[in-house]
Amino acid sequence: MKKILVPALIFTFFTGIVQAQTDSAVVKSIFTNILTEGKVYDNLTYLCTKIGPRLSGSANAQKAVEWTKKVMEEQGFDRVFLQEVMVPHWLRGAKETAWFNAGSGKQSVVIAALGGSIATPKDGVEAEVVEVNSYDQLKVLGEAQIKGKFVFLNRPMNPANVDISESYGEVASMRNTGASEAAKYGAVGVIFRSITTLINEYPHTGAMGYTSENKIPAAAICTRDAELLSKQLKANPKLKFYYKMNCQTLPDVQSYNVVAEIKGSEFPDQYIVVGGHLDSWDLAQGAQDDGAGVMQSIEVLRTIKALGIKPKHTIRAVLFINEENGARGGLKYAELAKQNNEHHLVAIESDAGGFTPRGFDIDGPSAVLTKVLSWKALLDAYGLSQIKLSGHAGTDIGPLKPMATALIGFRPDPQRYFDFHHAANDVIGNVNERELKLGAASMTMLVYLMDKYGLKEVSQ
Amino acid sequence: MKKILVPALIFTFFTGIVQAQTDSAVVKSIFTNILTEGKVYDNLTYLCTKIGPRLSGSANAQKAVEWTKKVMEEQGFDRVFLQEVMVPHWLRGAKETAWFNAGSGKQSVVIAALGGSIATPKDGVEAEVVEVNSYDQLKVLGEAQIKGKFVFLNRPMNPANVDISESYGEVASMRNTGASEAAKYGAVGVIFRSITTLINEYPHTGAMGYTSENKIPAAAICTRDAELLSKQLKANPKLKFYYKMNCQTLPDVQSYNVVAEIKGSEFPDQYIVVGGHLDSWDLAQGAQDDGAGVMQSIEVLRTIKALGIKPKHTIRAVLFINEENGARGGLKYAELAKQNNEHHLVAIESDAGGFTPRGFDIDGPSAVLTKVLSWKALLDAYGLSQIKLSGHAGTDIGPLKPMATALIGFRPDPQRYFDFHHAANDVIGNVNERELKLGAASMTMLVYLMDKYGLKEVSQ
Numbered sequence: 001m002k003k004i005l006v007p008a009l010i011f012t013f014f015t016g017i018v019q020a021q022t023d024s025a026v027v028k029s030i031f032t033n034i035l036t037e038g039k040v041y042d043n044l045t046y047l048c049t050k051i052g053p054r055l056s057g058s059a060n061a062q063k064a065v066e067w068t069k070k071v072m073e074e075q076g077f078d079r080v081f082l083q084e085v086m087v088p089h090w091l092r093g094a095k096e097t098a099w100f101n102a103g104s105g106k107q108s109v110v111i112a113a114l115g116g117s118i119a120t121p122k123d124g125v126e127a128e129v130v131e132v133n134s135y136d137q138l139k140v141l142g143e144a145q146i147k148g149k150f151v152f153l154n155r156p157m158n159p160a161n162v163d164i165s166e167s168y169g170e171v172a173s174m175r176n177t178g179a180s181e182a183a184k185y186g187a188v189g190v191i192f193r194s195i196t197t198l199i200n201e202y203p204h205t206g207a208m209g210y211t212s213e214n215k216i217p218a219a220a221i222c223t224r225d226a227e228l229l230s231k232q233l234k235a236n237p238k239l240k241f242y243y244k245m246n247c248q249t250l251p252d253v254q255s256y257n258v259v260a261e262i263k264g265s266e267f268p269d270q271y272i273v274v275g276g277h278l279d280s281w282d283l284a285q286g287a288q289d290d291g292a293g294v295m296q297s298i299e300v301l302r303t304i305k306a307l308g309i310k311p312k313h314t315i316r317a318v319l320f321i322n323e324e325n326g327a328r329g330g331l332k333y334a335e336l337a338k339q340n341n342e343h344h345l346v347a348i349e350s351d352a353g354g355f356t357p358r359g360f361d362i363d364g365p366s367a368v369l370t371k372v373l374s375w376k377a378l379l380d381a382y383g384l385s386q387i388k389l390s391g392h393a394g395t396d397i398g399p400l401k402p403m404a405t406a407l408i409g410f411r412p413d414p415q416r417y418f419d420f421h422h423a424a425n426d427v428i429g430n431v432n433e434r435e436l437k438l439g440a441a442s443m444t445m446l447v448y449l450m451d452k453y454g455l456k457e458v459s460q
Numbered sequence: 461m462k463k464i465l466v467p468a469l470i471f472t473f474f475t476g477i478v479q480a481q482t483d484s485a486v487v488k489s490i491f492t493n494i495l496t497e498g499k500v501y502d503n504l505t506y507l508c509t510k511i512g513p514r515l516s517g518s519a520n521a522q523k524a525v526e527w528t529k530k531v532m533e534e535q536g537f538d539r540v541f542l543q544e545v546m547v548p549h550w551l552r553g554a555k556e557t558a559w560f561n562a563g564s565g566k567q568s569v570v571i572a573a574l575g576g577s578i579a580t581p582k583d584g585v586e587a588e589v590v591e592v593n594s595y596d597q598l599k600v601l602g603e604a605q606i607k608g609k610f611v612f613l614n615r616p617m618n619p620a621n622v623d624i625s626e627s628y629g630e631v632a633s634m635r636n637t638g639a640s641e642a643a644k645y646g647a648v649g650v651i652f653r654s655i656t657t658l659i660n661e662y663p664h665t666g667a668m669g670y671t672s673e674n675k676i677p678a679a680a681i682c683t684r685d686a687e688l689l690s691k692q693l694k695a696n697p698k699l700k701f702y703y704k705m706n707c708q709t710l711p712d713v714q715s716y717n718v719v720a721e722i723k724g725s726e727f728p729d730q731y732i733v734v735g736g737h738l739d740s741w742d743l744a745q746g747a748q749d750d751g752a753g754v755m756q757s758i759e760v761l762r763t764i765k766a767l768g769i770k771p772k773h774t775i776r777a778v779l780f781i782n783e784e785n786g787a788r789g790g791l792k793y794a795e796l797a798k799q800n801n802e803h804h805l806v807a808i809e810s811d812a813g814g815f816t817p818r819g820f821d822i823d824g825p826s827a828v829l830t831k832v833l834s835w836k837a838l839l840d841a842y843g844l845s846q847i848k849l850s851g852h853a854g855t856d857i858g859p860l861k862p863m864a865t866a867l868i869g870f871r872p873d874p875q876r877y878f879d880f881h882h883a884a885n886d887v888i889g890n891v892n893e894r895e896l897k898l899g900a901a902s903m904t905m906l907v908y909l910m911d912k913y914g915l916k917e918v919s920q
Contacts, residue, residue: 031622035619035620036620159495159496160491160496162898358843382622383845413816413873416895419892432876438622438875
């Protein structure tokens with residue numbers, strides 16, 4: 001037995017080493033290529049500065065569709081195509097005005113309508129203000145103390161969470177549903193504290209919706225002015241607040257997901273997707289949210305092609321439209337995948353900014369986590385140490401779950417994301433070139449390993 | 461045997477869990493305290509904006525000594541004291557002027573004298589330029605082609621290293637010794653490409669020295685102008701370059717390390733040091749380099765006191781003077797430690813910026829690495845996954861090695877450090893509050909664990 005076993009073990013041992021060296025060398029070449037010749041930062045600079053804000057339904061969103069399609073065609077990928085998506089068309093209209101008067105004249109404050117809000121009446125709304133930091137407080141105050149007033153939802157983002165994105169979830173739901181909650185008690189409008197730990201002059205917008213026909217307007221106030229208003233309210237509970245907003249919701253508009261493919265050599269009808277969302281809020285260049293993810297996704301395909309890697313599975317970059325205020329692009333992609341019976345080995349979403357890579361969240365069977373952890377030494381060597389199961393990998397890939405073995409969220413360092421998120425300072429100047437490139441390289445690395453080793457362990 | 465063994469195992473098992481929960485709870489309280497009530501960012505803001513640049517020997521360096529001593533005294537630590545250190549006193553003098561003329565008139569370029577450089581003659585130096593990117597190239601060109609000219613050391617920082625700080629080492633030695641190398645072949649001055657991967661208008665200064673009496677001036681040129689000069693040299697190899705520098709080296713000046721202590725309850729004569737350097741270059745606020753490390757070190761002691769942690773060993777925050785151009789503070793601290801027979805369990809240095817924490821480099825016996833890795837689950841939970849042995853933990857703690865069981869370098873994310881390092885954009889606005897605080901919390905965590913569990917495994 002010994003004589004038979006030993007050579008077999010040695011063979012396995014050496015194969016293992018050769019394999020590992022090969023992967024290590026390929027991954028090194030991926031990082032080197034992107035860090036020295038990568039296009040992701042230049043592409044993002046163009047998107048931010050030559051196109052700029054690209055809210056769903058806008059002329060700029062259409063320009064972004066056309067330009068990214070052209071960029072991908074110029075790369076010579078095997079196939080570049082559009083998927084038709086009907087998207088909402090909400091407009092901010094003329095810039096908002098807002099002030100409060102605590103008895104000594106009008107004090108201007110900086111607000112921005114939340115996406116989806118109705119306009120105020122033409123002359124604006126003026127009323128007293130009730131400040132709360134939870135729906136429980138709203139309930140306690142009730143109609144008696146709320147009717148005819150603004151509700152000021154002044155809940156700061158909790159700084160104590162080491163992963164600050166956990167603090168986002170705690171307040172974002174209040175942004176989404178605050179207007180309808182306040183309307184139940186007869187409020188005339190909502191003033192929502194911007195979701196950021198910074199105290200500054202940038203209002204952070206974001207999606208809201210109405211759960212009933214009783215619609216009232218809702219605006220984000222910058223944190224500097226939220227602090228000021230709160231302070232003044234303590235001294236003058238009867239102060240008057242005023243805002244005027246000019247939003248409109250027009251009929252849905254035809255838009256597109258932009259998709260590029262490198263065909264798989266062994267399993268061309270099995271897909272590995274990398275994606276981000278092409279739309280942004282109207283206030284921002286959408287550099288970190290999510291021009292970064294879009295350009296990283298294109299960069300993954302560019303790098304695979306540049307290095308002559310021949311993937312077994314078809315690799316797709318998907319630039320989803322309308323993540324911010326409808327998620328229609330993600331829904332449409334999943335609908336078409338189902339219709340066309342396209343099995344997805346994995347879909348990887350980058351929508352947490354172009355910061356230094358930290359790891360991946362896996363939404364799928366634990367066998368996928370086990371598989372990814374089999375590459376731990378390599379992942380660790382590139383700082384990708386935070387690998388875990390999670391119930392959420394990404395908004396756009398979420399609907400694809402029934403057609404995918406696993407969904408994976410790329411997780412860069414979260415600390416600076418909410419400094420810029422949905423605000424006018426989300427610009428290219430706040431993106432670090434190396435961090436952005438390292439993210440693209442990390443995604444490429446995972447695609448390379450997933451494609452090479454597959455997920456045979458997982459029942460598909 | 462079973463009946464005897466099982467309860468023992470259960471006991472060990474539960475003790476282990478209780479212990480882990482206690483540490484986990486303490487560490488959580490450290491992070492929460494700093495993230496919600498920490499003073500490190502406010503203190504750094506003061507240092508940067510109210511004091512500012514603080515090169516060794518300057519009036520500002522003295523202000524920084526006095527102010528940080530006061531800050532530590534106000535915290536009520538057990539002991540605050542100064543250590544006298546004689547430091548070099550180099551002055552930049554009036555701002556440098558520089559231009560080149562490729563035949564179509566003078567093109568201004570932005571330079572900054574390297575720290576330690578001699579001045580040019582009063583009227584400056586004008587000469588042709590020889591561009592090289594290595595000492596080997598210098599040797600090949602030799603005196604025949606170099607004598608009477610400027611040597612332009614135009615070696616870009618290598619972007620391919622994932623850990624960009626590795627690329628720093630490759631070029632920093634050329635900054636240190638380039639003038640003496642070029643002088644061997646009769647050069648009249650050195651133009652040194654700034655050490656950063658960014659292309660912009662900020663010259664990055666840094667220390668240089670002379671290895672012989674044949675001294676020529678040396679200046680850093682900003683990368684934007686290094687690129688421009690290189691391009692013009694290709695078209696016009698005979699172009700003339702000019703610079704004028706007004707530096708002076710005055711006699712050494714009395715300065716100080718600033719030290720604070722919380723006394724140990726069990727081993728008061730055994731020390732755990734956390735430190736950074738108080739001096740900065742004259743061009744910058746020294747926010748990331750190294751106001752961050754200084755203020756984090758004070759924050760470690762503040763947090764221990766605020767949480768009522770009673771350390772067994774004496775915990776010291778040491779604000780070293782003169783790291784940038786002499787490292788005299790670190791030498792003096794080690795000299796006094798030796799003189800006073802002070803054993804140091806560990807010294808932890810933070811001098812790589814106030815960015816998101818990634819881990820620790822350990823310069824010491826492998827048993828120390830093993831010990832630190834016994835806390836791996838806890839370290840990983842806070843993103844501190846990069847724990848490794850290294851030959852270099854920090855410049856200021858280096859001389860302490862014979863008196864310490866281990867030296868440890870705090871390692872934040874390195875990607876943005878060289879965007880600001882030794883340049884005028886190293887300002888508080890380029891420090892992220894949460895990242896800075898997380899660094900202070902990470903250092904406090906390690907001090908807490910090291911103090912509690914000691915390093916008995918290591919022969920001391």
